[in-house]
Amino acid sequence: MFGMVLATGIRILSRCNYTTNRYNLYIVAISLGVGMTPTLSHDFFSKLPAVLQPLLHSGIMLATLSAVVLNVFFNGYQHHADLVKESVSDKDLKVRTVRMWLLMRKLKKNEHGE
Structure with missing residues (x-):
């Protein structure tokens, strides 16, 4: 131990x-x-x-x-939220979110064979 x-x-x-x-x-x-x-x-x-x-x-x-x-x-x-604000802009975060959503949608379609 x-x-x-x-x-x-x-x-x-x-x-x-x-x-x-x-x-x-x-x-x-x-x-x-x-x-x-x-x-x-x-x-x-x-x-x-x-x-x-x-x-x-x-x-x-x-x-x-x-x-x-x-x-x-x-x-x-330094509060963790301050670190996030400094490192990622709102626009970058939105782009990442949309890309992740599209990727998940594509993977879901591939699972169902569509």
């Missing part, structure tokens, strides 16, 4: 672009370091409130939380 999680994590990290966005390397390095803290130093968070202890003793939780916060800090937050 641990091996599958590790292999999946390595595969995801290998897709990340480290050359054009240097902050991605910082995010990975800091998150891994923060995630290792409960394993390497058991008493590191002992002075913090008891309510937070279950969260702070989980390396996965700390690494995930730090990665999300650092990613928003370094790379910013």
Whole structure:
């Protein structure tokens, strides 16, 4: 089980672009370091409130939380709808929709032998 999680994590990290966005390397390095803290130093968070202890003793939780916060800090937050608006114009989207509809219609006719 641990091996599958590790292999999946390595595969995801290998897709990340480290050359054009240097902050991605910082995010990975800091998150891994923060995630290792409960394993390497058991008493590191002992002075913090008891309510937070279950969260702070989980390396996965700390690494995930730090990665999300650092990613928003370094790379910013852009809503997915904004990305779609920037990448595809309305005219292109309409053309793609009509082409897809025509293709599906053609495939449907071929299935029925018409």
